[in-house]
Amino acid sequence: MRITIAKTAGFCMGVRRAVDMVLDAANRSEVPIFTYGPLIHNPQVLQMLETRRIFRMDTIPEKGEGIVLIRAHGVPPEDEDSLKKAGFTVINATCPRVVRVQVIINRYAENGYATIIIGDKNHPEVTGLLGYARGNGHAVTAMDQLQALPVFENAVVVAQTTQNTAFYEEIKAWCAANRPHYKLFDTICGSTERRQQEVRQLAETHDAVIVVGGRQSGNTQRLAQVAAETHTRAIHIEDVSEIDFTALAETRSIAITAGASTPNWIITDTCARVARHLQHQRPLAGVLARTQDFLLNTNILLALGAGSLTYACSVLQKLSHTLVHAAIAMLYVLSMQILNNIFAITSDTYNRPDRAAFYKKHRTSMAGLALFSGAAGLYLASKTGVISFFILLVMSLLGLAYNLKIIPTGFCKKRIRRIKDIPGSKTILITMAWGIVTSILPSVDNNSSLAWMAVAFVFSSGLVFARTAFFDILAIQGDRIAGRETLPILLGEKKSFFLIRYILLSIIGLLGGACLAGLSFFSAFVLALIPVFMLLLMSSFEEKRQKSGVQVEFLIESTFLLTGILAALI
Ligand code: SF4
Missing domain, CATH: 3.40.1010.20 (4-hydroxy-3-methylbut-2-enyl diphosphate reductase, catalytic domain)
Incomplete structure (x- = not known):
């Protein structure tokens, strides 16, 4: 079964800009927010906006207060003047x-x-x-x-x-x-023209086309019409539950596209659920898909990756006793990531709806697993040395406090109550925590040289930064909705991709330098394959965006596992 997501699927520049502007306003302001008319023709987005206390205003009152956003379509100048005269602060999000x-x-x-x-x-x-x-x-x-x-x-x-x-x-x-x-x-x-051209091409090369978007959205209707004109089976849905999967059982290739007002999370969810439904009808593919989901949702793949990365860092530093440190890293990462997923159910509803549903259903057992693995990691750390134990304890307590309100309401004007509210904190803290647990803890217990410890730290934390920032880019819409200010929200997508590339290239440069300082050329070459692989994977996603979020996530998480396998060759 081949599933292709159209490159042009989803928000156009003007709609994305307007949605970002209204969500940023909601995240930074306490006053009521209104959109003058529906922001876009998509019922799920309008529902989501109401949960963020962003309401629709259809007529201009004589007096009012708060913020009114003018949507991408624009308004007559006299309407903008009337809004200002009524007392509203106007944010003009008319598409350029x-x-x-x-x-x-x-x-x-x-x-x-x-x-x-x-x-x-x-x-x-x-x-x-x-x-x-x-x-x-x-x-x-x-x-x-x-x-x-x-x-x-x-x-x-x-x-x-x-x-x-x-x-x-x-x-x-x-x-x-x-x-x-x-x-x-x-x-x-x-944008409209390119979208229609692409759906035409996809319809000619696929057995069916699914067009996702609001029924009231003119451009979505037109996409479905263009696909239908090619005589390929064209299905216009607002929600994935509308698809009759038995009718698609014999379909070998499906293209998925979406109107300019359809958010990413609906496209990702549709793609994941279509893939799952159709794969589950074939026994082997179904088992593979379920295994992939299980490894990702429980974070077992990520924990194995943390263990592998620790092993690679130990090899880089020529350390012994690596297995116990690999186990500590696995248990720590498993514990912290599960806790994060439990606390991130709201944003996951808009980024990875399947994972949010998994954590809603298994919240208690997953919380138990997080506590057990956290305690087991601390126990193992206590066996390797007092310093390791205290470092891990402090990191675990910080990880626990990350999502908790530690600053009372009204104490800080910038609405920062938790560590997680500090803009960009997630990417930086995850990077630091992984860097410490995968490279510094093994060095501390083995009295490694400071220089090699620094090389291992930069290697590991650089890779983790690239992975985390990349996932933050994938989750940018959901994080905005949930009010999280991640690094890509602060920097923008383009600058974030640039930063990721720069860091991955720096890791390759670092390994080249380490080669001059005594690391064998073979070791440097083998370890450099990981940042190269990540660069290729991310560039291909940036250019084509043809894989679903789950597939990309699986591939990226697997690279850390690959690091350990490659390190074993050294
Ligand atoms: S003109 Fe319309 S379709 Fe084009 S980018 Fe702007 S809002 Fe989107």
């Missing part, structure tokens, strides 16, 4: 591509030009654009409507950003032939 059209219309209307908009006058974007036409704007949806308009002395012609390109080309050709004095502008957004 729509702003460009507003600016064109405004500039020409100022000089007495009439405005012709090729688009639906009832669509909010067109309503907003007409507001800039100074009473001389005309929206048309068909050629005969354009032909019926009077001949203006001067006119500017623009298209609604989501307009059909072929139709607008016809309009332009007619204007060039019959109204050559009109000024024509290309204002259709490339």
Whole structure:
């Protein structure tokens, strides 16, 4: 079974920007937040916004307070003025591509030009654009409507950003032939066109296409229509529960795409559940899928990876007694990660709904496993030395305190009550904790040289930083919804990818330097394969985004396991 996720699936730039802006406002402000009209046409997103106390406002009251966000479609300028006059703080999240059209219309209307908009006058974007036409704007949806308009002395012609390109080309050709004095502008957004082209190509190469998105969303409907026109089975769903899986039992390839207003978590969830349902109908694939889910959800794969990384760090430092330290690292990481997953159920609902459901169902047994493994790790550490025991104890207590409210409400203006509320703390603390447990604890007990301990620490913590920051990028939407300020939320996706790349390349450089300081070329080469592999994996995800989040997670977590296997070759 082949499942392909369309590269263009999900939020377009304008919608993502508007959703990020409203969530950032909600995370930083205590006042009520409203969106002027529905932010996007997606019922799950609207429901989610209400849980974050972000409400929809359809009419402007005479007086009000709080923040109002103008959505990506934009509004007529007089609406923005009325909102300000009523007393609201206005955040204008109009998409920059729509702003460009507003600016064109405004500039020409100022000089007495009439405005012709090729688009639906009832669509909010067109309503907003007409507001800039100074009473001389005309929206048309068909050629005969354009032909019926009077001949203006001067006119500017623009298209609604989501307009059909072929139709607008016809309009332009007619204007060039019959109204050559009109000024024509290309204002259709490339995002819509690219999305439709891709779904057409996918429909031609797959047995079925699933289009995910709100039924009220025009661009989602159009995607389903484009797929259906190819005569491939096209299914438009709002929620994965609507799919009739028995009808898809014989399907060998499925493409999944989504409208511009469908968030990542719905796409990821749809993809994971479609894969699971179809694989479960085939015994061997079903067993493999269940094993993968079990290893990921229980964090056993991650713990094994921590053990492997400890072993690799010990090999790098030429240490003995590595197995007990590998076991300590495994138990510590298992314990802390399970606790994190228990506390992160809210954000996981939007990032990994299957994992959130797993932790809701097995909360007690997983909490028991976390406590048991934490205690077992401390017991083993006490057997290796007092210093190791105290370092691990402090780290475990910090890990426990990470999610707990330790600062009373009202004490800190910046709404920081827990360690986890400190912006970017998650990535940094996980990196430091892993670095210490995988490289410093074994060194302390073996009296390793400081220089080699530092090399092992940078090697290990660099890899962990790359892994954690990458997962934070995958979880960026869910974390925003849950109000977490992770590193990628602070830096943005592009800068975070740049930082990850820079760190992985630095690890390769470090191993090269260690080679000059006495590490064998073979050892350096073998260990350098891990950052190279991570770089390739992340770059392929960044460019194609064609694997589901679960598959990518499995591959990345497996790289730490690979580190131990490669270290065994040295
Ligand atoms: S479809 Fe294009 S113009 Fe419309 S909001 Fe998205 S990016 Fe902006």
